[in-house]
Each structure stands twice: as C-alpha cells, then as structure tokens.
Amino acid sequence: MTAVLGTSSAAARRTGGPRPPHQLAGTSALLRLALRRDRVMMPVWVMVVAGLVLAMPGSLENVYATAAERADAMATMNANSSMRAMYGPVFGDSVGALTAWRIGCYAGVLAAVMSLVIVVRHTREEEETGRQEMLSASVVGRRAPLTAALLAALVANAGAGLLITLGLAGRGAAGALALGLGVAGTGMVFAAVAAVAAQLTESARLAKGLTAAVLGAAYVLRAAGDAGDADGSSAAAWLSPLGWQQNLRAFAGERWWVLALVGAAIVAQGVAAYELAGRRDVGMSFLPTRPGPARGRLATAGALALRLQRGAVLGWTAGFLLAGLVFGQMASGAADIVGDNENTRDIIARMGGQTGLTDAFLATLAGLFGMVAGLYVVASVLRLHGEETSQRAEPVLAGAVGRLRWAAGHLVIAFGGTVLLMAACGLGMAIGHGDGGAAGAVLGACLARLPAIWLLGGLAVLLVGAYPKAAVASWAVVGTCLAIGWIGPALDLPQAVMNLSPFSHLPKLPGAEMTWPPLVILTLLATALTAAGLAGLRRRDVMS
Known part of the structure; x- marks a missing residue:
C-alpha cells in the first residue's frame, strides 16, 4: 500500500501548530x-x-x-x-x-x-x-x-x-x-x-x-x-x-x-x-502485498512454516543445482588446472583426501557446498527467533498449537531442506562432471555432509530455545567453520584447529573409504542439541 505524505505538515502550517522536525x-x-x-x-x-x-x-x-x-x-x-x-x-x-x-x-x-x-x-x-x-x-x-x-x-x-x-x-x-x-x-x-x-x-x-x-x-x-x-x-x-x-x-x-x-x-x-x-x-x-484468500487454507503449523520458507528453500535449491553444474564441469579438468604444481595438489589432497586428483577435487567441492549449506540451516532455524521477536508467533501459539508443534514445522523445513540442497548439489555435480558411473558416488559424497550440517542446525536450535539473546552467535559458529574449511588447508593449520569444524571429521568422499562412526556420532550430537533447544523453548516464556 502506498501512502503519500504532506497533509499533516500542511495542516500544521495552516493551524499554526508545531512544525515537523x-x-x-x-x-x-x-x-x-x-x-x-x-x-x-x-x-x-x-x-x-x-x-x-x-x-x-x-x-x-x-x-x-x-x-x-x-x-x-x-x-x-x-x-x-x-x-x-x-x-x-x-x-x-x-x-x-x-x-x-x-x-x-x-x-x-x-x-x-x-x-x-x-x-x-x-x-x-x-x-x-x-x-x-x-x-x-x-x-x-x-x-x-x-x-x-x-x-x-x-x-x-x-x-x-x-x-x-x-x-x-x-x-x-x-x-x-x-x-x-x-x-x-x-x-x-x-x-x-x-x-x-x-x-x-x-x-x-x-x-x-x-x-x-x-x-x-x-x-x-x-x-x-x-x-x-x-x-x-x-x-x-x-x-x-x-x-x-x-x-x-x-x-x-x-x-x-x-x-x-x-x-x-x-x-x-x-x-x-x-x-x-x-x-x-x-x-x-x-x-x-497481495491479499490472502478470504478463507484460510493453512490448517497446520507445518503448512504455515512451509508457506513462510518455501521461497528460500526453492531459491537455495536452484542455486545449489546451478553451482553444482558449473563446478562439476570444472572437476573434469582439475588435472589441467592444477598442472604440475605439487603445492596445489597437496592442498587439494588435504581438503579432499589422498585419492586421485579428480576424486579429491570432487570431495573438496562437496565439503565446501556442505559448509555453505550450514548458512541455510542456521538462517532457517533463526526464522523461529524472527517469528518470535516480531510477535507473529504469539497469535499462533494463542490457538490450539503447542510450542513444539510450532517449532517442529520450521525445523522440518530447516533440516529437511538441507537434504534437498545437498541432493540438488550432488545431482548438478554429477551431470556437470559427465561421468555416469560416478554419479552415485558424487551424490553420496554430498549427502554424507548432512550430519555436520545438522550439527550446526542443532546448535542454532539450542541457542534459540535456551539462550535466545545469544541466537545470533550461530552465525559466528558457521562462519568459523567456513573459514577453517576454506583457508585452513591452504595455511596448513594444525589438526587440532581443523578438528574444531565438524566437517573435518567426515570421510573424504568420493574416493575414500566410507566410515560410519563419525556420521552416527555427529547425527546423535545434532539430535541431542535439538532436543535440548526444544526443551528450553518449552520451559521459557515467549519473548523472554
């Protein structure tokens, strides 16, 4: 709606009232x-x-x-x-x-x-x-x-x-x-x-x-x-x-x-x-703003969350698919790009594993995409905090909707959306790479990053639920992980520093041997953090 000003100022001048600042x-x-x-x-x-x-x-x-x-x-x-x-x-x-x-x-x-x-x-x-x-x-x-x-x-x-x-x-x-x-x-x-x-x-x-x-x-x-x-x-x-x-x-x-x-x-x-x-x-x-229908069509808290976040999910997914296509094409010429530079080969090996250069390059890309997906999951989880601070959550919770149901709707979009993002990325990389035999391995490599992404999301849930004033610190955590993963291998940082990022504990797929314990442990940690955050949300006052 457009509203043009000027009426109040003119009235003030005519009546001799106070002038606007x-x-x-x-x-x-x-x-x-x-x-x-x-x-x-x-x-x-x-x-x-x-x-x-x-x-x-x-x-x-x-x-x-x-x-x-x-x-x-x-x-x-x-x-x-x-x-x-x-x-x-x-x-x-x-x-x-x-x-x-x-x-x-x-x-x-x-x-x-x-x-x-x-x-x-x-x-x-x-x-x-x-x-x-x-x-x-x-x-x-x-x-x-x-x-x-x-x-x-x-x-x-x-x-x-x-x-x-x-x-x-x-x-x-x-x-x-x-x-x-x-x-x-x-x-x-x-x-x-x-x-x-x-x-x-x-x-x-x-x-x-x-x-x-x-x-x-x-x-x-x-x-x-x-x-x-x-x-x-x-x-x-x-x-x-x-x-x-x-x-x-x-x-x-x-x-x-x-x-x-x-x-x-x-x-x-x-x-x-x-x-x-x-x-x-x-x-x-x-x-x-386009007016909504005369009669509401959102029957559940989950449907409301999907309506609020569907644009972001679709935009992120399209971006990951297109980026996967571009970087997948680059992987085919990884050997030509690196050439005979042993330092570059060592850096890619540290980021992507000790397998062939192409597999290491694909593993590096999968890891970087996983860290970027961490930005999505944090932003999506913090949408809960945004709905609360803007007082839009209060009318929803005033009805027959419990806090856990309301939060679960947003968390399904947050955590489930990362699956969609990484699947789109893996599909794009597989198509761009052009090696049909490696498509499954590339897709699996992208999906293997999910436990680390979920851990970042779980930490964001904990902060939103138990320490809402510190929720913005979620960005600092995901930013630290990005910095470690992006420049850590190039600077050859100590392993103790690299281990601060959950992505450093994942198997370097494709090419490396699949190890399940890190994935299980990270998933359990993400689940525990999410549960603790929901428990905190249930106990505290809204807007406290």
Missing part, C-alpha cells in the same frame, strides 16, 4: 543506537571480510612460490573459461594481483551481504516491529532512519576497507588501496540497493530477498561475461558492480576512474531511496 533530525542519535545494537555483529562481519582477504597472500605464496609458477598459473587460469566464471580473469602475476583475483569478488559479495543486513535491519525491520513508530513520535526526521542505516553501513565497509588496505600495504600501497576501496565500494553499492528495497517492500524478509536477488543477478552477469572474455572487457561484466570491482585491477595497473561508476551508482540509488522515503508513511510500502 527537520528531515534529518535525530540522525546522530539513531546512528549511535544502530552502532550500539550492532556492536558485536558488525565487528565480526568486518573481521571476516578483511580476514579472508588478508589470509590469502600467505596461502598463495605456499602454492606459487616463484614468479614463474605465478605466471604459469595466470596463463592457465585465463585459458580456462570455468575458472574465469568462478573468479574472473587474472590481470597480473604478483601475489597482490592473484589475491585480488582469488578473493576480491567474494570479499565484495560478503561486504554486500553485510551491508544489506545492516541497512534492512535499521530501516524496514525497525518499521515492521513497530519500534520505528515509537522513535518517530519524538524529534526524528522522516529521512533520519535511512540516513543512520546508510551511515552504519558506511562505518562497517570503511572498517573492512581500511583493514584490507593496511594489511596489504606492504605488497603495494596503490594496489592495497584499490582493493580496499573496491570491496568497500561494492558493499556500499548494495547498501544503497537495500535502501531502495526497504522502501518498496512491506517486510524485512522481502527487502533482503530483493536485494539478494539483485546481488545474485550481479554475480551471474559477471560470471557470464568473464566466461566468454579473458580480458574483462565483456559488456555483461561491466553491467555488474562485481565486475567493476575486478576491473579496478588492484595490483595490476589500477584503473581509478572505475571508482566513478561505483560512486555514481551509490548516489543515484541513494537519491531514489531518499525520494521514496519522503513519500510514504511509516510501515507502508510502494509494492502492495
């Missing part, structure tokens, strides 16, 4: 509030984004110890369209240039996710929960919440960019600055996208979904353009903010003028968001 009044107070609320989440995000970038040079030096090896790697990667689609083209053979190639795009994606979470959290989510209406009753300007949210995102992105710049300055000040500005600029572009989405939609979930869809489209455009062009000149890549970041060419003859595109995109979208914010009432939106 300045459009930006209260911005500094709202910014301080936002930073205080995010005093844990924001530093964690900043450290993850910057840490992944700063950990990459050391791992690359372990893999490519000499300039000749780096030059050979550059030629090999640029000649492989699948690798270009995954990481983009390589513009230089220095360690800094390889760092920008290997992690720059993904750091930009993480900064974009961080930004959309921050902006939506302090705009549309505040309106959805009713807190913004109470704040607006005081001296708070109409555009102050949006300004504070964008400034909070700017603080986070500037922090990540500054850490990246300082951490890589020893490898070239100009390149370090370019990479830091590229990552921060990408984050701010999608902060502005989220600002517009928050004005268009009526719920935080839809605002996040719309921004994530734009981010996904940007990645697809960049990947499609780079797959067909090795020099970054593809029109599709230039349509994507992620393509702008890599065409900034950090450590490879920086193109500073590309930053003008980033700035123009931020300003244009920011102006649109401010214009929209001034034309609607608090809590309203410009995209109308």
Whole structure:
C-alpha cells in the first residue's frame, strides 16, 4: 500500500501548530543506537571480510612460490573459461594481483551481504516491529532512519576497507588501496540497493530477498561475461558492480576512474531511496502485498512454516543445482588446472583426501557446498527467533498449537531442506562432471555432509530455545567453520584447529573409504542439541 505524505505538515502550517522536525533530525542519535545494537555483529562481519582477504597472500605464496609458477598459473587460469566464471580473469602475476583475483569478488559479495543486513535491519525491520513508530513520535526526521542505516553501513565497509588496505600495504600501497576501496565500494553499492528495497517492500524478509536477488543477478552477469572474455572487457561484466570491482585491477595497473561508476551508482540509488522515503508513511510500502484468500487454507503449523520458507528453500535449491553444474564441469579438468604444481595438489589432497586428483577435487567441492549449506540451516532455524521477536508467533501459539508443534514445522523445513540442497548439489555435480558411473558416488559424497550440517542446525536450535539473546552467535559458529574449511588447508593449520569444524571429521568422499562412526556420532550430537533447544523453548516464556 502506498501512502503519500504532506497533509499533516500542511495542516500544521495552516493551524499554526508545531512544525515537523527537520528531515534529518535525530540522525546522530539513531546512528549511535544502530552502532550500539550492532556492536558485536558488525565487528565480526568486518573481521571476516578483511580476514579472508588478508589470509590469502600467505596461502598463495605456499602454492606459487616463484614468479614463474605465478605466471604459469595466470596463463592457465585465463585459458580456462570455468575458472574465469568462478573468479574472473587474472590481470597480473604478483601475489597482490592473484589475491585480488582469488578473493576480491567474494570479499565484495560478503561486504554486500553485510551491508544489506545492516541497512534492512535499521530501516524496514525497525518499521515492521513497530519500534520505528515509537522513535518517530519524538524529534526524528522522516529521512533520519535511512540516513543512520546508510551511515552504519558506511562505518562497517570503511572498517573492512581500511583493514584490507593496511594489511596489504606492504605488497603495494596503490594496489592495497584499490582493493580496499573496491570491496568497500561494492558493499556500499548494495547498501544503497537495500535502501531502495526497504522502501518498496512491506517486510524485512522481502527487502533482503530483493536485494539478494539483485546481488545474485550481479554475480551471474559477471560470471557470464568473464566466461566468454579473458580480458574483462565483456559488456555483461561491466553491467555488474562485481565486475567493476575486478576491473579496478588492484595490483595490476589500477584503473581509478572505475571508482566513478561505483560512486555514481551509490548516489543515484541513494537519491531514489531518499525520494521514496519522503513519500510514504511509516510501515507502508510502494509494492502492495497481495491479499490472502478470504478463507484460510493453512490448517497446520507445518503448512504455515512451509508457506513462510518455501521461497528460500526453492531459491537455495536452484542455486545449489546451478553451482553444482558449473563446478562439476570444472572437476573434469582439475588435472589441467592444477598442472604440475605439487603445492596445489597437496592442498587439494588435504581438503579432499589422498585419492586421485579428480576424486579429491570432487570431495573438496562437496565439503565446501556442505559448509555453505550450514548458512541455510542456521538462517532457517533463526526464522523461529524472527517469528518470535516480531510477535507473529504469539497469535499462533494463542490457538490450539503447542510450542513444539510450532517449532517442529520450521525445523522440518530447516533440516529437511538441507537434504534437498545437498541432493540438488550432488545431482548438478554429477551431470556437470559427465561421468555416469560416478554419479552415485558424487551424490553420496554430498549427502554424507548432512550430519555436520545438522550439527550446526542443532546448535542454532539450542541457542534459540535456551539462550535466545545469544541466537545470533550461530552465525559466528558457521562462519568459523567456513573459514577453517576454506583457508585452513591452504595455511596448513594444525589438526587440532581443523578438528574444531565438524566437517573435518567426515570421510573424504568420493574416493575414500566410507566410515560410519563419525556420521552416527555427529547425527546423535545434532539430535541431542535439538532436543535440548526444544526443551528450553518449552520451559521459557515467549519473548523472554
């Protein structure tokens, strides 16, 4: 529903009543509030984004110890369209240039996710929960919440960019600055996208979904353009903010003028968001919500949970299927990509097992997909917490629906959805790999990651049920597992550190011998954590 403002202000002027506050009044107070609320989440995000970038040079030096090896790697990667689609083209053979190639795009994606979470959290989510209406009753300007949210995102992105710049300055000040500005600029572009989405939609979930869809489209455009062009000149890549970041060419003859595109995109979208914010009432939106049927068709708590989460399940499943197809094709040429580089072979062996290179590569991919699926299960479980804090759970529980039935509906979607995701991934990898005889082994390798994924979900259930104020810590756990699995083998971390991740205890399938005890133990632990979380939910007060 769209609501245009202006009537109340005009009436106030005619009657001689109090004038409305300045459009930006209260911005500094709202910014301080936002930073205080995010005093844990924001530093964690900043450290993850910057840490992944700063950990990459050391791992690359372990893999490519000499300039000749780096030059050979550059030629090999640029000649492989699948690798270009995954990481983009390589513009230089220095360690800094390889760092920008290997992690720059993904750091930009993480900064974009961080930004959309921050902006939506302090705009549309505040309106959805009713807190913004109470704040607006005081001296708070109409555009102050949006300004504070964008400034909070700017603080986070500037922090990540500054850490990246300082951490890589020893490898070239100009390149370090370019990479830091590229990552921060990408984050701010999608902060502005989220600002517009928050004005268009009526719920935080839809605002996040719309921004994530734009981010996904940007990645697809960049990947499609780079797959067909090795020099970054593809029109599709230039349509994507992620393509702008890599065409900034950090450590490879920086193109500073590309930053003008980033700035123009931020300003244009920011102006649109401010214009929209001034034309609607608090809590309203410009995209109308489709009304439901006159008579309800959801007879159970499980049906309600499916209705609420079906979009996320379908989106994640489609993404895993497509990613499986792309990476499965890469597995067929794993030997060509790695070449004679023994360090790379050792890293893949540590990640994927001591079998043949192709099997080890497939095992590595299955493990990485499993860790990404951990993000899904945590997000799906935390939907319980979101329903509770937004007070939508209370009307459901006020009827003939017990807490366990209500929670079980969401948990079936969370844990069952991971089965669907990993099956889609295994199917895509098998089709992309093209080896019909290995299809069963690849699918089994993906499904074997489920116990570790369920363990992360069980921990999230425990926090939501017994310690709801600490539920957000679930993201820190899954982020730690991702970091260990992603960069641990490259840095050759001690086994004691690697064992902190449940994925390190799984058999390295396909190729390795199947061992059932780790799978059984992890499944039992996941079950115990889930049961403890449900017991806590049953005992405590709702919204306590």
